[in-house]
Amino acid sequence: MRPVYLDNNATTRVSEEVVSAMLPFFTAQFGNASSMHTFGSEVGGAVKNARGQLQKLIGAAHDHEIVYTSCGTESDNMAILSALETQVGRNEVVTSVVEHPAVLALCDYLEKTRGIKIHRIPVDAKGRLDVDAYRKALGPKTAIASIMWANNETGTIFPIARLAELAHEAGALFHTDAVQAVGKITINVADSEIDMLSLSGHKLHAPKGIGALYVRRGVRLRPMLRGGHQERGRRAGTENAPSIIGLGKAAELALEYMNDEQTRVRALRDRLEDGILQRVANCFVTGDVEHRLPNTANIAFEYIEGEGILLMLNKAGIAASSGSACTSGSLEPSHVLRAMKVPYTAAHGAIRFSFSRENTEEDVDRVIEAVPSIIAKLREMSPFWKGEENTTAFQPTYA
Ligand code: PLP
Numbered sequence: 001m002r003p004v005y006l007d008n009n010a011t012t013r014v015s016e017e018v019v020s021a022m023l024p025f026f027t028a029q030f031g032n033a034s035s036m037h038t039f040g041s042e043v044g045g046a047v048k049n050a051r052g053q054l055q056k057l058i059g060a061a062h063d064h065e066i067v068y069t070s071c072g073t074e075s076d077n078m079a080i081l082s083a084l085e086t087q088v089g090r091n092e093v094v095t096s097v098v099e100h101p102a103v104l105a106l107c108d109y110l111e112k113t114r115g116i117k118i119h120r121i122p123v124d125a126k127g128r129l130d131v132d133a134y135r136k137a138l139g140p141k142t143a144i145a146s147i148m149w150a151n152n153e154t155g156t157i158f159p160i161a162r163l164a165e166l167a168h169e170a171g172a173l174f175h176t177d178a179v180q181a182v183g184k185i186t187i188n189v190a191d192s193e194i195d196m197l198s199l200s201g202h203k204l205h206a207p208k209g210i211g212a213l214y215v216r217r218g219v220r221l222r223p224m225l226r227g228g229h230q231e232r233g234r235r236a237g238t239e240n241a242p243s244i245i246g247l248g249k250a251a252e253l254a255l256e257y258m259n260d261e262q263t264r265v266r267a268l269r270d271r272l273e274d275g276i277l278q279r280v281a282n283c284f285v286t287g288d289v290e291h292r293l294p295n296t297a298n299i300a301f302e303y304i305e306g307e308g309i310l311l312m313l314n315k316a317g318i319a320a321s322s323g324s325a326c327t328s329g330s331l332e333p334s335h336v337l338r339a340m341k342v343p344y345t346a347a348h349g350a351i352r353f354s355f356s357r358e359n360t361e362e363d364v365d366r367v368i369e370a371v372p373s374i375i376a377k378l379r380e381m382s383p384f385w386k387g388e389e390n391t392t393a394f395q396p397t398y399a
Contacts, residue, residue, distance in 0.1 A: 004317060006355060006359065018250050026242055057252075066213075090140070096123065098156075098336045127340050145175070154298045156291060160176050173196065177198045182204060185294070204254050205254070207243050265356070275365075297353045299350065302343075305378070322351055
C-alpha cells in the first residue's frame with residue numbers, strides 16, 4: 001500500500017518539475033554564475049530568472065531584495081544578527097515564545113554571551129500573540145522585532161502587517177520567519193512594512209539546502225559570511241545555481257497551486273479533523289482554528305504519549321509528527337504547546353498532520369480509519385486513561 005505522508009511541515013517531496021528544471025545545471029550548464037564567459041552568463045541568466053520567480057511569490061518590489069542563503073535557519077540568524085549591528089545604540093530583540101529554534105536558540109545565545117536583552121512575548125491558549133505585551137516591549141532600545149508568520153506546529157497565523165507597523169512606530173526593524181507560510185498563503189511584502197522575511201526551499205517542494213532572506217530596499221544588511229561579491233556583497237559564496245533555479249520553479253508552481261492549497265488542501269485537512277474528532281473521544285484541535293495555515297492540523301489526544309501514536313501510525317504506513325521535527329524524540333511536550341498551557345495530559349499526545357498538494361482524499365480516509373484503533377490500543381495500556389495513576393503526576397504546574 002502507498003505510504004501516506006502527512007509531515008509536510010517537516011519537509012516536502014521535491015516536485016518532478018523542479019528536478020527537471022535543476023538537472024541541466026549540474027552537467028550541461030555547470031558554469032559559475034559570476035563568470036564572464038558563456039558558461040557563466042547562461043547560468044547567471046537562469047539565476048536571475050529564478051530570482052524573479054521567487055520575487056513574484058512573495059510580492060517583492062525588486063528582485064535584488066532577495067538574498068539566497070543555505071536554509072531558513074541561516075536567514076533567521078542573518079536578519080537578527082544584522083539588525084543588532086546596523087541599528088546603532090539599540091541592543092534589544094522582541095520575539096515570541098513560540099518561534100522556531102532557529103530564532104529562539106540564537107536569542108538565548110545572544111542573551112548569554114552578549115548581554116542582549118530579549119523580550120519573549122507570550123501567547124494565549126489558542127497560540128495567539130499577546131499584542132499588548134508586544135507593543136509594551138518595543139521601545140527606543142529595540143533593534144529588531146522577529147515574529148513568525150505562521151507557527152510550524154499548530155499553523156496559527158500571526159497579524160504580521162500590524163506587528164510590522166508597531167515595530168516601525170518604535171523605530172525598530174521588523175523580521176518575520178515565514179518558512180511555514182510561503183507557498184501556503186498569499187504573501188505580498190511590498191504592501192506591508194516588513195523589512196526582512198525568511199523562507200526555505202524544502203518546505204515548498206524545492207530541495208533542502210536552499211533558502212532566502214527578503215531584505216527590503218533601503219534596509220542595511222551586515223553579511224555573516226565575508227568573501228566574494230555574490231548576492232551584491234550580502235552573502236559570499238558561489239551561488240548554489242541548481243538549487244536557486246529549483247526554488248524558482250517551486251515558487252512558480254506554488255503560485256499556480258495557491259488556490260488548490262486554499263480550497264482542496266484545506267478541505268482535506270478539515271475532513272481529517274472532523275473524521276478524527278467524530279470517532280475519538282477526549283481529543284481536540286490545538287491552535288487558532290480560524291487563523292491557521294490551510295495545511296496544518298494539530299490534534300491532542302489525552303492520556304497517551306505522542307511517540308506511541310507516531311510509532312503505530314508509522315507501522316500503518318502513515319507519517320506524521322509530534323510537534324516540530326526538532327522536538328520529536330524528546331519526552332517533554334513541545335515548547336509551543338507548553339507556552340499555550342495545553343494541559344500536559346494532552347500536550348504529550350499531540351500529533352501534527354501537515355498536508356501538501358500531493359495528498360488525496362484516500363490518504364485522509366486511511367488515517368481516519370487507522371487512528372481510532374491506535375488510540376484505543378494505547379489507552380488500554382495507559383494507567384492515566386484507566387485512572388490507575390494520578391494525572392497530576394503527568395501535569396507539572398506551569399510557571
Ligand atoms: N522556521 C520555521 C518556522 C521552521 O518550521 C523551520 C523548519 O522546520 C525553520 C525555520 C528552519 O528551516 P531550515 O530547515 O530551512 O533551516
